[in-house]
Each structure stands twice: as structure tokens, then as C-alpha cells.
Amino acid sequence: MINRRKTRPVYVGNVKIGGDAPVIVQSMTDTKTHDIEATLNQINRLYEAGCEIIRVAAPTEKDAEALPEIVKRSPIPVIADIHFSPRIAFLALESGIHGIRLNPGNINNKGKIKEILQECKKKNIAVRLGVNSGSLEERLLEKYGYPSGEALAESALYWSEFFESVGFTNFKVSIKGSDVLQNIQANQIFAEKTDIPLHIGITEAGPAGKGSIKSAVGLGILLYMGIGDTIRVSLTADPVEEVKVAYQILQSLGLRRKGIEIISCPTCGRIEVNLPEVVKKVEEKLEGEDLPIKVAIMGCVVNAIGEAREADIGLACGNKSAILFKKGQPLKRVSEEEMVDQLLEEIQKMKEEENGRA
Ligand code: SF4
Structure with missing residues (x-):
């Protein structure tokens, strides 16, 4: 603090x-x-x-x-x-x-x-x-x-x-x-x-x-x-x-919270999906979105499970696919082609839940 x-x-x-x-x-x-x-x-x-x-x-x-x-x-x-x-x-x-x-x-x-x-x-x-x-x-x-x-x-x-x-x-x-x-x-x-x-x-x-x-x-x-x-x-x-x-x-520094925070790994030789492309698409789609959540997009299981659990929602990628996590729980396995849409769909649901509470 x-x-x-x-x-x-x-x-x-x-x-x-x-x-x-x-x-x-x-x-x-x-x-x-x-x-x-x-x-x-x-x-x-x-x-x-x-x-x-x-x-x-x-x-x-x-x-x-x-x-x-x-x-x-x-x-x-x-x-x-x-x-x-x-x-x-x-x-x-x-x-x-x-x-x-x-x-x-x-x-x-x-x-x-x-x-x-x-x-x-x-x-x-x-x-x-x-x-x-x-x-x-x-x-x-x-x-x-x-x-x-x-x-x-x-x-x-x-x-x-x-x-x-x-x-x-x-x-x-x-x-x-x-x-x-x-x-x-x-x-x-x-x-x-x-x-x-x-x-x-x-x-x-x-x-x-x-x-x-x-x-x-x-x-x-x-x-x-x-x-x-x-x-x-x-x-x-x-x-x-x-x-x-x-x-x-x-x-x-934890002094203000504005918009969605994306946590993504730097990628390395273990990567098996096109992570930079996934992150770019997610970032573009969430531009200007003000929901105060953390989204983790990780390249492989080495840090993915831990980071995805720390985040509100996340993708732990593997061989041409990923596990979609929400609030620390695995929701489902998604293919590389559908992972961005699936992630955004879940974020949309979170937004609706948040608006319902407001
Ligand atoms: S999460 Fe996996 S792919 Fe990403 S940098 Fe770490 S070890 Fe490499």
C-alpha cells in the first residue's frame, strides 16, 4: 500500500x-x-x-x-x-x-x-x-x-x-x-x-x-x-x-483503476498459439471498455494457471487451444480460432452482471 x-x-x-x-x-x-x-x-x-x-x-x-x-x-x-x-x-x-x-x-x-x-x-x-x-x-x-x-x-x-x-x-x-x-x-x-x-x-x-x-x-x-x-x-x-x-x-501502482487491465506473457519457445495476435485482437475489442477487471492471456501452462486464477477472467493457452478461466475456475476448453470470441462473450456477461448490480 x-x-x-x-x-x-x-x-x-x-x-x-x-x-x-x-x-x-x-x-x-x-x-x-x-x-x-x-x-x-x-x-x-x-x-x-x-x-x-x-x-x-x-x-x-x-x-x-x-x-x-x-x-x-x-x-x-x-x-x-x-x-x-x-x-x-x-x-x-x-x-x-x-x-x-x-x-x-x-x-x-x-x-x-x-x-x-x-x-x-x-x-x-x-x-x-x-x-x-x-x-x-x-x-x-x-x-x-x-x-x-x-x-x-x-x-x-x-x-x-x-x-x-x-x-x-x-x-x-x-x-x-x-x-x-x-x-x-x-x-x-x-x-x-x-x-x-x-x-x-x-x-x-x-x-x-x-x-x-x-x-x-x-x-x-x-x-x-x-x-x-x-x-x-x-x-x-x-x-x-x-x-x-x-x-x-x-x-x-494501484492508485486508480480505469478500464480493463490485460496481463499477458512475453511469449517464448514454449508457445503453441499466436498469442500476440490474440492479445492484439482482445485489446482492440476492449478499447474504451470501462469494466474494472483483470484479463490474463498466458501462452502456456507454466505461469498460466496461477495468473489466470489471480485474474477475473483469463485464457491459459496450450496446443492450438486454451482453457478459459473465470474467477479462478476453468470454464471450458476453447480452440485457437474461437478463443477471442469466447473470452469476449464471457466479459460481456460480466458487464451485464455488473450493470444489473448497479
Ligand atoms: S507463460 Fe509460457 S509461453 Fe508465456 S512466456 Fe511464460 S513460459 Fe513462455
Whole structure:
């Protein structure tokens, strides 16, 4: 069991972050925000995939002007991503937005930041206080020589104290760098000193394959330490992939359960069925299916019996056939040709039983 760090809760719209809430999954659109229809289409796809909070970039006034319509029609709370410009921050705050993300380091004007926070407080808008290795204050770069984990944590602590000193507590913090160790260290230092919720992520992790691995390592270590109230996996890919990977990371640590978990063996010389093909077909057919079950598809009897018994349902393959297991009990022997259909049929029955109970 993972002992999660005790944090104070923050609400972004109706979504609770921190406290006893589960780790919340976020993503960010990659459309031009002023293209309202494209942005909402993407938000809806992300929502379908399980995204719980969405962030949209607001680099120009034109983007900020699109926010009221996006907020009105989005199925999930929307955060406006603001950099450099207090003016755009104020425009966003008039849009009905649920949260804004600010990097105080790149606004660097305490007077303006205080005014923004006062407005957020008045309107009950949450803030994500962002510290990124790419936009660290000059004084910390001089002190540490580079954006080390200590430097990033010091910046986050400094600005958190400033937020609190002006009476603003409705915020979470994100400390992000593209280096995994720097990231872990910075979040760990910060987590030991405050109860402010943390949004964690490995920024600019890279393309889908490599970026997912880097994110799984970095986020997995932090989550295992109990750190992280909300996550975003940053990939150079369709943001829907970010959501899928985020859930896979959380699911592998037992922190969230979303959709069907497939356990399948890597195959070896003992294999006597085309297991990769069976797994591919099952995965395709179950895409988007939200039944919280484990499906084991094993190549031979060596580990199959044990795994199939641990799973809710499974196939223990042998010579051009398999034993179909359900809840630890063998149901029947099925041929290689019919094993996918038979398995899916049983899963369908489980779904109907589950719906009948609901
Ligand atoms: S379950 Fe059987 S086929 Fe699959 S990797 Fe293990 S020994 Fe090989």
C-alpha cells in the first residue's frame, strides 16, 4: 500500500485535488484556443478517455476571448495557462474559468501577482503555481549555477509563502523539469516542508514511447513515495495518449483503476498459439471498455494457471487451444480460432452482471 502524503484540499471547479481525493488526471489541449470548435472537440475526446481537468493555452487576447464559450461547453473544469502577461490573466479571470496556471517567475511583478490573486480569491478561482526549470528566477540561477532540484524547490517555497502572505491559499504547486532526478528531488524537498497539494509531471518528456517510459519512471517514483495529488503526462503526441499513459501509471501502482487491465506473457519457445495476435485482437475489442477487471492471456501452462486464477477472467493457452478461466475456475476448453470470441462473450456477461448490480 502507498501512504499518500497528507495535503490540504483545493477545488478546481467541482474537482477536488488533495485531501482524500484520488490522484486526478489532467491534460492540455494542443489546438489553437481561439479555434473554439477544435478545442472543444479535443476536450470532449480527452473527457471520453478519462481526463478530469483540462488546461488550455491563452497566449493572446484572442485566445482569452474564446474562454467563456469553452468554459460554458466543456464537460470538465478548465484551467487557463497564462505566461508573462497579467493583462491576459485578468481577461481570463472574467471568463468563468475554473483555474489559472501562473509561473510567478515569468511575471516577476509581486504587485501584479497580488492583484491577480485577490481577483482569484474574490471569484473562487484556483491557481496552479508553476515553477519550471526553463523559467527559474535569475537570483536562483546565480545562487545554484543551474536549475537544480534545490533551486526549483526554493523557488516553489518562496512563491508559496508569498501567496500565503497575501492571504491566498486556494492553490496547488507544480515543480517541473525535464530531468527525472531533478524533478524527484525538487518535489521531495517541497513535499517535506508543506501540505500544499502537488501537481506532478515530467515536462517535455518527449515522443510517446520514450516519453511514456520517462514519465512512468519519474512519476512512478514520486507516487510511490506518496507524492502527487494530480498528474499530467507530457508527450509530443495526441493528448489522449497522455491520459491513457497517466491511467496506466496510476493503475500499475494501484492508485486508480480505469478500464480493463490485460496481463499477458512475453511469449517464448514454449508457445503453441499466436498469442500476440490474440492479445492484439482482445485489446482492440476492449478499447474504451470501462469494466474494472483483470484479463490474463498466458501462452502456456507454466505461469498460466496461477495468473489466470489471480485474474477475473483469463485464457491459459496450450496446443492450438486454451482453457478459459473465470474467477479462478476453468470454464471450458476453447480452440485457437474461437478463443477471442469466447473470452469476449464471457466479459460481456460480466458487464451485464455488473450493470444489473448497479
Ligand atoms: S507463460 Fe509460457 S509461453 Fe508465456 S512466456 Fe511464460 S513460459 Fe513462455
